[in-house]
Amino acid sequence: MLGRDYREGPEALEALLLDLSRHPATARQLATKLVRHFVTDEPPPPLVDAVATRFRDTDGDLLAVAEALFGHPLAWRPDTPSKFKRPEELLLSAHRALKLPIVQTQKTLLDLSQMGQPVGRAPSPQGWPDRSEDWLAPDALYKRVEWAARFAREHADLADARQLAALSMGPDLGAATRSQLERADSGAQALALWLASPEFQRR
Amino acid sequence: MTPTMIARRRWLAGAAALALQGPIARLAFAASAPTASDGGRLVVVLLRGALDGLAAVPPVGDPAFAPLRPQAEQDTARFGAPLPLDGRFALHPGLATLHGWFREGQLLVAHAVASPYRERSHFDAQQLLESGGNRPFELQTGWLGRALQMNDARGVALAPALPLALRGAAGASSWAPSREAPADEELLERVAQLYAQDAPLAAAFARARAQRRGGLADASGDASFVALAGQAGRILSASDGPAVSWIDSNGWDTHTLQAPRLARLLATLDQGLGALRSTLGERWATTTVLVLTEFGRSAAMNGSGGTDHGTAGVAFAAGGRVAGGRVLADWPGVGARELYQGRDLRPTLDLRALIKPALQRQLGLASARIERDVLPGAPPGLADFWRA
Numbered sequence: 001m002l003g004r005d006y007r008e009g010p011e012a013l014e015a016l017l018l019d020l021s022r023h024p025a026t027a028r029q030l031a032t033k034l035v036r037h038f039v040t041d042e043p044p045p046p047l048v049d050a051v052a053t054r055f056r057d058t059d060g061d062l063l064a065v066a067e068a069l070f071g072h073p074l075a076w077r078p079d080t081p082s083k084f085k086r087p088e089e090l091l092l093s094a095h096r097a098l099k100l101p102i103v104q105t106q107k108t109l110l111d112l113s114q115m116g117q118p119v120g121r122a123p124s125p126q127g128w129p130d131r132s133e134d135w136l137a138p139d140a141l142y143k144r145v146e147w148a149a150r151f152a153r154e155h156a157d158l159a160d161a162r163q164l165a166a167l168s169m170g171p172d173l174g175a176a177t178r179s180q181l182e183r184a185d186s187g188a189q190a191l192a193l194w195l196a197s198p199e200f201q202r203r
Numbered sequence: 204m205t206p207t208m209i210a211r212r213r214w215l216a217g218a219a220a221l222a223l224q225g226p227i228a229r230l231a232f233a234a235s236a237p238t239a240s241d242g243g244r245l246v247v248v249l250l251r252g253a254l255d256g257l258a259a260v261p262p263v264g265d266p267a268f269a270p271l272r273p274q275a276e277q278d279t280a281r282f283g284a285p286l287p288l289d290g291r292f293a294l295h296p297g298l299a300t301l302h303g304w305f306r307e308g309q310l311l312v313a314h315a316v317a318s319p320y321r322e323r324s325h326f327d328a329q330q331l332l333e334s335g336g337n338r339p340f341e342l343q344t345g346w347l348g349r350a351l352q353m354n355d356a357r358g359v360a361l362a363p364a365l366p367l368a369l370r371g372a373a374g375a376s377s378w379a380p381s382r383e384a385p386a387d388e389e390l391l392e393r394v395a396q397l398y399a400q401d402a403p404l405a406a407a408f409a410r411a412r413a414q415r416r417g418g419l420a421d422a423s424g425d426a427s428f429v430a431l432a433g434q435a436g437r438i439l440s441a442s443d444g445p446a447v448s449w450i451d452s453n454g455w456d457t458h459t460l461q462a463p464r465l466a467r468l469l470a471t472l473d474q475g476l477g478a479l480r481s482t483l484g485e486r487w488a489t490t491t492v493l494v495l496t497e498f499g500r501s502a503a504m505n506g507s508g509g510t511d512h513g514t515a516g517v518a519f520a521a522g523g524r525v526a527g528g529r530v531l532a533d534w535p536g537v538g539a540r541e542l543y544q545g546r547d548l549r550p551t552l553d554l555r556a557l558i559k560p561a562l563q564r565q566l567g568l569a570s571a572r573i574e575r576d577v578l579p580g581a582p583p584g585l586a587d588f589w590r591a
Contacts, residue, residue: 081401081403113363114363114379114381115363116363116364116377117364123326123329123367124326124327124329124330125326126326132403133370136403136407137364137365137375137376137377137407138376138377138407138408138410138411138414139363139376139377139378139379139411139414140363140364140365140377141404141407141408141411142408142411142412142415143363143379143381145391145394145408146381149387149390174400176396176397176399176400177397180393180396180397184393185389189390189393192390192394193390193393193394193397196394196397197397198397198398198400198401198404201404
């Protein structure tokens with residue numbers, strides 16, 4: 001196996017697993033998945049190489065691997081649009097922005113189902129697909145906007161969306177979104193627009 | 204001659220003596236000539252979890268069948284008697300509408316059919332069936348998506364997210380009823396402006412709004428199979444409607460006490476397909492419906508009144524153009540020595556042989572293109588799939 005003979009016995013499995021974990025293809029596979037998950041659907045090869053190399057050099061030290069990933073300039077290029085939030089991230093980030101605890105669990109679970117990712121019901125043991133095209137179908141986006149509208153109607157009294165958006169996003173809040181928020185006809189509409197905005201829908 | 208072949212011939216001879224109502228369908232395969240798409244629609248229903256083909260279409264003419272399902276009499280008392288098809292096979296009593304279609308000649312039943320998958324994982328089997336590859340996870344887009352993309356055609360899945368089968372097509376989208384009150388147009392307009400500078404969001408949002416304006420709004424919030432199937436018919440019946448619709452049906456993994464569950468599930472399937480035909484209206488004449496499942500179930504019942512993951516099962520094709528009224532089966536038999544690995548119905552027909560003619564005629568795809576890009580490595584399609 002892997003061009004090597006393993007002696008029979010219980011130690012063989014451990015030795016094989018160790019060899020598998022140190023195989024260059026393992027480093028590459030994990031690096032590709034990490035970059036796809038955190039940075040972009042089409043992982044740039046130099047970034048994958050950097051992360052894979054660090055994985056091999058440190059014998060899989062995850063903190064060092066994370067530093068290689070997030071410390072790399074390719075992870076932060078402004079011309080690579082950031083990933084869309086998954087439904088769960090969207091809900092959690094909205095609750096966090098409004099400092100709102102999740103108390104109506106059933107309702108939150110229903111919201112996630114409506115957005116296409118019911119909790120605990122991923123289509124396979126591999127979990128939900130990691131590429132946004134796999135779940136950002138038109139109807140799913142529409143459901144996210146509908147959710148934003150309802151969530152905003154229910155919680156508009158908690159915050160002024162204009163201030164909250166500026167506070168939580170700083171310079172990342174685009175001029176187009178800022179001006180839409182200014183022109184909103186109500187506090188609820190402003191909050192809905194912010195939650196539906198490209199800046200909030202993306203990570 | 205192997206014992207299996209002897210047993211099979213003996214059974215076929217016995218079946219012939221049953222004074223068959225129709226001729227035994229023989230399997231014939233051909234790369235039929237491509238036909239230009241003529242506005243025909245294709246509906247695919249995927250029964251996720253694996254339908255028990257031997258319960259849906261019991262091989263009542265096979266003497267080895269009865270001992271496998273000893274509680275058949277009790278089931279008949281509770282749920283009704285199986286509906287006869289051709290002397291060899293019958294239909295589960297829950298499928299009364301489909302039985303009517305069979306007698307009209309608009310339902311084709313394929314038995315002992317399977318995808319190329321020979322293991323027993325739902326996830327791998329569904330991935331393979333939806334992707335159209337030869338091994339699970341070999342392909343990352345779906346066969347229907349690739350087929351749509353070739354023709355620049357549109358397809359809609361009645362599901363909250365796009366199933367793998369439709370991935371790979373710019374014209375594929377999903378639709379599910381909403382629990383929400385109808386959205387405020389003013390807000391939607393403002394959101395559209397927000398997305399103006401974000402191309403992927405702008406395109407997806409515009410499509411979703413167009414879909415809803417095209418009669419897809421649904422205030423009932425009803426996401427049951429029957430409601431979704433009826434909605435699919437409404438969507439497809441529009442003259443500018445999509446070419447393809449995909450409907451998921453869940454809950455078919457009947458490991459325990461399957462008789463009452465299957466009675467309910469099959470009746471719902473039957474009612475949903477009836478709703479589809481009724482909302483399709485005149486379009487039924489040019490629509491083809493395929494009902495597929497990822498694999499069959501064990502031939503014998505398990506100790507919990509259910510069946511476990513198996514291999515071959517059944518598939519249905521229905522519609523005004525389908526040469527129905529027949530059960531297509533190169534019947535392998537369900538005797539102990541005939542079963543695949545000693546426990547499952549042995550596959551003798553590849554599911555893709557049914558999918559191919561449907562893609563050729565309903566989407567107007569040339570068989571060479573299907574072989575190259577849609578279903579690579581698939582065997583030839585069935586030759587006598589269509590009514591002459």
